[in-house]
Amino acid sequence: MDEILDGISQIDCDILVIGGGTAGPMAALKAKKKNPEANVVLLDKANVKRSGAIAMGMDGLNNTIIPGHATPEQYTKEITIANDGIVDQAPIYRYAEGCYEIIQELDSFGIRFQKDQNGEYDVKKVHHIGTYVLPMPNGDTVKKALYRQLRKARINISNRYMATRLLKGEGRIAGAICVNTRNAEFLVVRAKAVIMCLGAAGRLGLPTSGYMYGTYENPTNTGEGYSMAYHAGADLANLECYQINPLIKDYNGPACAYVAGPMGGYTANAEGERFIECDYWSGQMMQEFYDELQSGKGPVYLKLNHLAEETVAEIERTLHIVERPTRGHFHKNRGTDYRKEMIEMHISEIGFCSGHSASGVFVDERARTSVAGLYAAGDMANVPHNYMLGAFTNGAFAGLDAADYIKDVDFAEFDQGEVEAERNRVMAPTKRDDGIPPNQIEFKTRRLVNDYLQPPKVTAKMETAQRRFAEVRDDMENAMYVQNAHELMRSLEASTIMDCAEMAASASLYRTESRWGLYHNRVEYEKDDENWFCHTLLKKGENGLPESRKQDVKPYIVEIDDDEKDAYSKQRVQPTEAAE
């Protein structure tokens, strides 16, 4: 295994789904169900059985809109306010209307959700306004249940293939160029529609531990979707709105307020006091978190040691078996116990992820990107605060729309020269006798991300980053060296990470205001609604470099009253309350 072979083959399919984590399997299932004649291929760099952000499972649905608990209007309003108003509401509203059906479908797959004594969904309040959080104490079953459905529906699964570039022709999508991660053989997939579900850009910043794979996101998610969409000429929205999360320090997993909050746990400073009103992750909440870390009252902690034994035991059971089960090992090694002490927290490295923030490949309410026949869903598409249920629901929308789209189109002709050029680009590091290994290229890129792009954002630092990225890119393109197919995969990831780092710098420099709390805190600029109440769209310019433009926020479907607009900017607990 890992020996480099020099081969290439080609297959045809109607719909190619890239990424078998969360959105991808649902997109494939929905497309196949709607159009059973369609040949649907689901491709993954890992193995669909255990791939993506939910490889081990998930401890809850953070954003359910269940009749009797919340309404689509209320949810759309909440997410609009939490994102400083810069959202197109149509995809959020459609999600809010459609997600209940998806919950019921997941339930029918055998994925269990918490129910009360009457058999009703046991929804909890974590957000500022509404009640949307549905715990999944048995959420470790998610991937297995999905995999069973994929087998039943006879979806063609191709594991250990990594897509490297999309193919276009006749102004629309034509397929993708892929490479096998274990022998470097190429696979050209011709497709009438392509659905990208490649997850977050999780290996962008470097965790403070210095361990390259100790990231918040599953480190397989290196942002290939952003990079491929960029090179295919698609628009990417609001990339300056980074993802930064409050995490258990060093372990770098969620604390997790959504599990512990409804049971009485909270985020506290070193004095054991609450300092934020609401533990729901938003840019302003992260700004308050950052301020507290920098203040004399830091560091920041997860506080559970005031709770009753049975409550702590229940929290522990969920946190230690479902989403990141090694958390129990971590606390045991450290000798830390929720009952006895508060657990130190920190902020994550930066990344792109609409699962928790709002940036990503620009899509409409049908999950269509700006390239005909190309769809995006899940953490990489720009529907804000997606979480797992958003990935499932928007993945479903993509699959349903693609099933119709392919009926009226044939394969687009593409230029064979593009395949040859991509082969040469990918294989270049295998043709050298020695050089710089991909892990060093990656480490240096990510260290520069931390040094110069991490908020608070400063113009001169970001411009320095651009100069240094150009130097590292030159090394990457002309001196990177790999010894086997596994390292070749890492070299392709290094290239993706570099693309995302450059896009992050470029997008952040373009928006000359501060917005979304810490996510885009440009210290030289105030928030500026007059000039910047808009999306920014980034695409690959004629000169091969990122180019940004403004785009209007579409008229709201659900109006926001003036006195509601600031609900998420008032996050800090006022001194009188804190003293109580």
Add this chain to the structure above:
Amino acid sequence: MPLAQTSTTVPVVVDDDLCIADKGCTVCVDVCPLDVLRIKDMAEGPKSKTAFMQYDECWYCMPCEADCPTGAVTVNIPYLLK
């Protein structure tokens, strides 16, 4: 530019006595999202093959441990963040 060999401890440990790679099992290798596990030949002992962690690129996520049919795999926290 010559390359050095730098040592690193790896978080995933396999109990060779329990591992059934010699019977053709590759479950841990198959399920690892980061594809860092491999099967190697054993020069000595009763088993001809065993699984091991070849690349120190681990998210300590645990499918290898959870899905191993004989309980041979243990995921530890990587030293740098332990």
